[in-house]
Amino acid sequence: MSISYWRLKDRYYRLIGVSCEDCKSEFFPPVHVCRRCGSRKLVDRDMPRTGKIVTYTELRETLAGFEDQEPMLLCIVQLENGVKVLGQIVDTTVENLSIGDKVKAVFRKIQEHGSSGQIFYGYKFVKA
């Protein structure tokens, strides 16, 4: 997470994806060419902030820089427009998760570079 993160802030902060002006398909993360119809007429679109869990897993060992958040819960969420998003789910435990649970996107710290480096924020999910 560095320069590219700062360029992609709206994606992480606001769940901004794209919508195809020709076939109305929506994508997150954003694409440059519509995966359904091939159109290049794509406009920014706020993704819905609610959805349901398609699948989830618990990571007891994570990547370097995320150790403090172990055990970490990851899930794939199908948003209300059908778009599937991978994200962390927080404020719960694996025992309390089920496929189909309703969730909503929240704004959280993703990672920080120690106590002197930068803080990286973005979306995660909590049970709705």
Add this chain to the structure above:
Amino acid sequence: MKTHYDVGIAGYGVYLPLYRLPTTEIARVWKGGGAGPNKEKAVASIDEDSSTMAVEAARRAMDMAEVSRLGAIFVGTESKPYAVKPTSTIVAQALGQHFVLASDMEFACKAATEAIQVIRGLVGSGMIQNGLAIGVDTAQGRPGDDLEFTTGSGAAAYVLSRSSPETLATVEAGVSYVTDTGDFWRRQNEKYPRHLSRFTGEPAYFHHVETSVKQLFEAYGLKASDFTYAVFHQPNPRFPVEVAHRLGFKAEQIKTGLLNPMIGNTYSASSPMGLAAVLDEAKPGDRVMIASFGSGAGSDAFALRVTDAIEKKRKKAVKVADLISKNTKIDYATYAKFRGKFTK
């Protein structure tokens, strides 16, 4: 302090983290048993800070306000994630608001009411249409210090706009009072604040809150019985009850806005969150008084009148009572992990 145009609240939003630390846990670890003055305190999770809680409260306030453009965003906090780098720009980015005056306000627990005063001025002068004032803190208390019982985490946000049929309460009047008082402070580069415990009551909290409220009464011809509700800053459960009594308010006027026993002192968010709890149940025509306190020291006091729009607007409210009751208890070790009390 009056404004050229009338200013009202177009939307409000509160955020409370999920976790609660019972004060019996703090007493168990540090005092050999017992409990603190409040039953529990709200604790931000490991991935939460003042920026994340400010964004969550702000999103709720914006949902209720239904305004598309903000002219100003002020975040009042004493727990900035960065000493240099504004929290308000993080909120602005998360809300997609870029042509705004954005700044962080600092004045211990009254930084948010300070933000409300300034936004009132900007809206009331006609310089901006809508402004967002946020109070947020992940209140820091040194482990083992008496402050640790009460220091809670939370956020409250208000969208202020020119008074219209869409504003749910009108700010009728507001006053501010300050003196140089050394009751509580944190020096640059220090992790935890310090306080002169015997100095925090009479010369600090009581003197400033009583003076600002009396000034509000005197300047605008008001008295305690004019208000249906009163909300005071809540450093502990006792001070707001005592100051209300001294100023002639009755227990039922302050009951709704008194949240400290359940969540602790959310610092900058404390009195603004109490006001939100009142707005969750107030009726059109009700008058509400709110008085903050910030160490250092000062108090802002406001008189508000609830409008007919409240009934429609609060259908969108995430109620403070629901946020308080939905919680997960944690022990001291989990709290220490979440709030970085371990030094690695």
